[in-house]
Amino acid sequence: MMNVKFLTSNLHNAKVDVIAIPCFEDEKSNQYVSLLGAAFADEYKRLRKTKAFSAKKATVHSLSSLAKLKANTILLVGFGKEKELHNESLRRAVSTAHMAAKRAKASSYLSLLNQVSLPDTAFTVTEAALLTDYSFDAYKSKNGKKDTKIKTLYLWNSAKKANIAESKQIKKAQILASSTNYARDLVNTPPNDLYPELLAKEAKKLKAANCKVTVFDEKALKRMGCNAILAVGKGSVRKPRLVIVDYKPKGAKKSLAIVGKGITFDSGGLNIKPGSYMETMKCDMSGAACALSVVKAAKALGVKHRIIAVVAAAENMPGGLSYRPDDVIKTYSGKTIEIGNTDAEGRVVLSDALAFTEKNIKPDQIIDLATLTGSCVIALGYWPTGMMTTNDLMAERVHQAGERTGDRVWRLPLWEDYKDSMNSDIADVKNISKGRDSGTITAAIFLQHFVEKTPWVHLDIAATAFLKESQFYKPKGGTGAGVRLLVEYIGAM
Ligand code: BES
Ligand code: ZN
Ligand code: ZN
Numbered sequence: 235m236m237n238v239k240f241l242t243s244n245l246h247n248a249k250v251d252v253i254a255i256p257c258f259e260d261e262k263s264n265q266y267v268s269l270l271g272a273a274f275a276d277e278y279k280r281l282r283k284t285k286a287f288s289a290k291k292a293t294v295h296s297l298s299s300l301a302k303l304k305a306n307t308i309l310l311v312g313f314g315k316e317k318e319l320h321n322e323s324l325r326r327a328v329s330t331a332h333m334a335a336k337r338a339k340a341s342s343y344l345s346l347l348n349q350v351s352l353p354d355t356a357f358t359v360t361e362a363a364l365l366t367d368y369s370f371d372a373y374k375s376k377n378g379k380k381d382t383k384i385k386t387l388y389l390w391n392s393a394k395k396a397n398i399a400e401s402k403q404i405k406k407a408q409i410l411a412s413s414t415n416y417a418r419d420l421v422n423t424p425p426n427d428l429y430p431e432l433l434a435k436e437a438k439k440l441k442a443a444n445c446k447v448t449v450f451d452e453k454a455l456k457r458m459g460c461n462a463i464l465a466v467g468k469g470s471v472r473k474p475r476l477v478i479v480d481y482k483p484k485g486a487k488k489s490l491a492i493v494g495k496g497i498t499f500d501s502g503g504l505n506i507k508p509g510s511y512m513e514t515m516k517c518d519m520s521g522a523a524c525a526l527s528v529v530k531a532a533k534a535l536g537v538k539h540r541i542i543a544v545v546a547a548a549e550n551m552p553g554g555l556s557y558r559p560d561d562v563i564k565t566y567s568g569k570t571i572e573i574g575n576t577d578a579e580g581r582v583v584l585s586d587a588l589a590f591t592e593k594n595i596k597p598d599q600i601i602d603l604a605t606l607t608g609s610c611v612i613a614l615g616y617w618p619t620g621m622m623t624t625n626d627l628m629a630e631r632v633h634q635a636g637e638r639t640g641d642r643v644w645r646l647p648l649w650e651d652y653k654d655s656m657n658s659d660i661a662d663v664k665n666i667s668k669g670r671d672s673g674t675i676t677a678a679i680f681l682q683h684f685v686e687k688t689p690w691v692h693l694d695i696a697a698t699a700f701l702k703e704s705q706f707y708k709p710k711g712g713t714g715a716g717v718r719l720l721v722e723y724i725g726a727m
Pocket of ligand 1: 577
């Protein structure tokens with residue numbers, strides 16, 4: 235991981251390759267450019283006057299230092315209007331600067347972006363830079379790994395004294411970024427190398443004195459009556475698992491269970507997906523990756539609440555033993571599910587996981603995360619996660635955590651009006667609705683049958699967990715959606 239340190243130095247003498255300076259569209263003058271000397275101040279004035287650089291949001295203009303500084307390059311980083319400055323515009327500016335520093339082949343750079351007037355900028359800049367720095371190259375042979383790496387990011391410290399509070403911010407940002415990047419790695423790992431048994435093995439790495447890991451294999455699941463998880467996994471030679479990671483610090487009073495959909499590959503099963511839809515379906519365990527990563531972060535941060543990750547892991551494949559449309563399954567809760575479509579498998583595994591969580595773990599709150607419906611992509615696009623709940627207080631708090639972290643959510647209704655959408659003629663509930671309307675909500679209505687009384691939020695991360703195009707500090711591929719959101723939520727719990 236890239237190092238992050240403070241640097242107290244005259245800008246001329248800073249031994250770095252690149253210096254990044256914040257610039258506002260509506261600024262009167264730029265104090266940092268002025269510190270570089272009159273020649274740079276004049277050049278900056280010219281650039282602004284000719285509009286060669288207008289400091290619009292997330293733009294960057296590169297200047298040669300002409301050997302007047304130790305650094306080779308100065309990056310002028312646009313922030314847009316000063317009054318529109320908030321944490322997300324800072325994160326985006328940081329990612330823009332970081333990518334420009336990479337393009338300039340910098341092995342170190344000094345960022346003055348922590349100088350903008352927002353609280354906790356050392357945290358925000360460090361986190362955004364580490365998130366932007368992520369790349370998944372575990373599967374590239376040596377020659378393919380030539381991509382230049384930035385070794386050190388320096389945050390400018392004009393105060394000339396090491397500040398303990400700021401150093402703590404760096405530490406916290408490193409934990410959040412590495413936990414998010416861990417989720418990204420799990421999501422990006424190809425499905426031939428990450429099937430349910432291996433996901434369980436990964437979870438076991440979280441074991442510690444205050445963190446118990448329990449893995450239920452197919453025999454245990456049979457004994458327990460987790461027939462829904464078993465049914466989804468039947469078509470695959472890779473057998474399903476239910477994994478519980480219970481982080482329970484001494485004196486914990488409140489508890490939150492995070493239930494994650496862990497379909498390590500979703501072919502659709504007998505209702506097989508057409509090729510282009512099947513591509514990227516290794517991402518169907520993103521909910522599970524998030525649950526594990528939040529516990530990892532909670533441990534590292536020493537969170538004082540009990541946090542339990544519950545992972546329902548299975549591979550959804552067609553085969554002679556596959557579950558079928560028309561099957562009826564008796565779930566762990568005792569309720570029966572009529573299968574209408576084997577590709578609506580996420581809700582099926584979650585039915586057991588949610589009921590198990592409520593009955594055995596008895597947490598104060600449950601939040602589930604699942605790449606559950608293609609409809610969520612249609613409804614909201616790739617920016618927010620879909621949120622459904624009947625608990626307004628939890629909804630508000632999750633929403634606020636989203637606004638603070640940039641890991642945003644948008645609520646969809648879970649009204650009584652939709653209640654009958656998943657009715658079955660022969661079982662208690664059916665895993666598909668009659669029409670193609672409101673698919674994200676009807677999936678949540680299905681899940682609602684399996685949470686009886688615990689305050690519960692459902693997060694549909696189908697659009698946000700895996701991207702075709704990067705969004706600033708969120709890369710192409712696995713994004714770690716939900717990790718920073720839930721750590722922030724827990725912080726305010
Ligand atoms: N894993 C998919 C949902 C999905 C789609 C996730 C795109 C990420 C990107 C899920 O299991 C699924 O196939 N859902 C079906 C449900 C339908 C059969 C009712 C869907 O959304 O089409
Ligand atoms: Zn599916
Ligand atoms: Zn799925």
